[in-house]
Amino acid sequence: MATSKVQQTPAVDPGSLFYGELRNQLLQRRGRLQEAQARGQVAQAVRLLEEVDEALSRMEAGSFGICEQCHTSVEPDRLMADPLLRFCLDHLPPEKQRALEADLELAAKLQARLLPPKDFQCDGWRVAYHYQPAGIVSGDYCDLVIGRDNSLYFALGDVSGKGVAASLLMSNLSAMFRSLAPLDVPLGALMSHANRVFCESTLPTQYATVVVGKATSDGLVEMANAGHLEPLVVGKDSLRKINATGLPIGLFRDEPVKSTMFRMQPGEVLVLYSDGVSESRNAADIEYGAERLARIAADCIAHSPDEVVARCIADLATFRGSSSPTDDQTLMIVQRSAS
Numbered sequence: 001m002a003t004s005k006v007q008q009t010p011a012v013d014p015g016s017l018f019y020g021e022l023r024n025q026l027l028q029r030r031g032r033l034q035e036a037q038a039r040g041q042v043a044q045a046v047r048l049l050e051e052v053d054e055a056l057s058r059m060e061a062g063s064f065g066i067c068e069q070c071h072t073s074v075e076p077d078r079l080m081a082d083p084l085l086r087f088c089l090d091h092l093p094p095e096k097q098r099a100l101e102a103d104l105e106l107a108a109k110l111q112a113r114l115l116p117p118k119d120f121q122c123d124g125w126r127v128a129y130h131y132q133p134a135g136i137v138s139g140d141y142c143d144l145v146i147g148r149d150n151s152l153y154f155a156l157g158d159v160s161g162k163g164v165a166a167s168l169l170m171s172n173l174s175a176m177f178r179s180l181a182p183l184d185v186p187l188g189a190l191m192s193h194a195n196r197v198f199c200e201s202t203l204p205t206q207y208a209t210v211v212v213g214k215a216t217s218d219g220l221v222e223m224a225n226a227g228h229l230e231p232l233v234v235g236k237d238s239l240r241k242i243n244a245t246g247l248p249i250g251l252f253r254d255e256p257v258k259s260t261m262f263r264m265q266p267g268e269v270l271v272l273y274s275d276g277v278s279e280s281r282n283a284a285d286i287e288y289g290a291e292r293l294a295r296i297a298a299d300c301i302a303h304s305p306d307e308v309v310a311r312c313i314a315d316l317a318t319f320r321g322s323s324s325p326t327d328d329q330t331l332m333i334v335q336r337s338a339s
Contacts, residue, residue, distance in 0.1 A: 022083045023059060026052055051084050067091055080165045104136045104164070111137055111167055114174045116144040119306055122152040124217040128305035129332040130313050132276075132325070139166025140274045140328040141173045145181040147214065153181040156272040156332050157210035157228060160250075169202060173210065187212055187224040191249065191257035195226070198250035207250035211272060219336055221270070224259040229278060232271040232290065233264060234297045241290075269308060270334040271297050276327035282320050292319070297333070305333040 030052045037046065058064040065074050069091035078085055087093070092100065111133075120127040122144075129142050139159035147153055155177050159166040176197060180190050191212060198208060209228035215221045223231065227248035233240040246257030264270065273293060280288040293312060300311045309331055316329075 019059075022064075022079060023056070025083050026055055026059075030056075055084050075163070076161075078164070107164065107167060108133075108136045111171070114171065115142070120144045122146050123150045124219075124337050125152045125215055126305050126335045126337060127152070127154065127332065128309045130309050130330065132329040134276065134325055134328050135163060137164060137167035138328040138330075139163070139170055140276065140330040141170045141208075141210070142272075142330050142332055143174055143177050145178055147182060148184050150217070151184075152215040152334075153177075153213070154215070154272070154332065154334055155181075155210065155212045156274065156330060157208050158274045158276075158328070158330075159208045160206050165206075169198070169206065169208060172197065172201070173208065177212070187214060187222055187259045188257060191224045191226055191246065195249040195255065195257065196253055199253040202250055207248040209248045213270075213334075215264075215334065215336075219264045219266070220261065221264055222259050222261050224257050226257045229273060229275060229290070232294045232297070233262070233268055234271055234294050234301060235265065235268045236298060236301055238268075239294050239298070264336045266336055267301065267338040268336055269297055269301055269305070272332040272334070274328060274330040276325060276329035277316060277331050279327070280316060280320055280325065280329070281323065283323055288316060288319055293331075305335045308333045308335070 030049065033049045033052065037049070055064065058066075065076075065079055066072070067074055067088040067090075068086050070088065072088060074085050074088050078089070087096075089100075115131060116129075118128060127144055131138070131140065131142055133140070139161060141155065141157040141159065143155045145153040155173075157170075157173060159169045159173070173194065176194050177190070180193065185193075191210070194210065198206070209226060211223060211225040211228040211231055213221055213223040223242060224246065225231070225242065225244040226246045227244055230241040230243060233242065240262075242260065242262065245260055247255050249257070271293060273290070278288060278290045278293060282288075292315070296312050296315045297308055300308050303311075312331060312333075
């Protein structure tokens with residue numbers, strides 16, 4: 001029995017900035033292919049030109065970004081990486097599925113190698129973290145670097161979106177932080193540089209929330225927070241929230257991110273987390289929340305940072321029950337040594 005095709009609206013809004021950027025990408029690729037054809041690279045250039053022209057035709061017809069097999073939307077982050085795509089993940093030809101799986105596995109391995117050591121110590125500070133992608137790769141970011149004066153630099157962030165595109169931007173953040181932090185670049189300058197790079201090299205719809213800090217052996221902490229969730233300074237009987245000092249990076253090119261200073265007492269912990277932790281929900285659709293996270297951290301504050309992390313993540317898993325995580329989860333505990 002014949003079946004009629006399901007009519008779909010375009011996967012990408014023709015009036016959106018994202019659509020315009022993809023169209024510009026295709027036009028730029030068309031120009032480069034025409035140059036390659038003129039230089040004698042005929043066979044490959046002709047084939048790719050045909051694919052680019054077909055994609056532009058789909059844009060004109062309103063079918064761009066719709067899977068040709070099931071007529072549902074192709075994943076936006078995949079379109080961003082390759083605007084020539086014609087199939088969603090579920091309906092890729094077998095050989096392309098195998099190639100994509102291999103690429104994703106390699107990307108996951110490379111991303112894992114960018115992470116800092118699990119048990120990190122630096123001149124009066126101990127740090128531990130939990131990093132769990134919701135999928136194969138993550139758009140969350142965490143890092144630890146030792147500065148020239150033996151100070152501790154720490155960072156945690158969350159790139160908008162999920163999947164491969166977000167993970168690529170996470171890698172950009174890692175490269176910038178690791179190249180600038182050891183030079184003792186002021187935090188405001190470091191964040192301003194990251195903001196400019198994001199504004200100039202990403203799509204207009206992309207941004208990142210990031211918190212970066214520098215801690216010295218006397219307990220002094222300088223922190224710049226570009227729109228990220230409020231870090232928590234937790235003592236046995238105390239809780240302080242450190243407010244954001246600027247907007248997310250990637251929104252406005254020349255928007256400064258200021259820093260704030262505070263001092264941590266021996267034994268206190270600084271809790272940094274992504275919204276995949278605090279906004280996790282259980283089967284009753286109740287949000288986990290930062291307050292519960294702070295309470296669990298306070299209950300085990302006398303223990304090592306890795307134990308604090310383990311207790312918090314175990315409590316989160318108990319709270320969530322059978323509900324599967326839908327977002328990347330990152331938690332970092334920065335503890336000032338008790339003596």
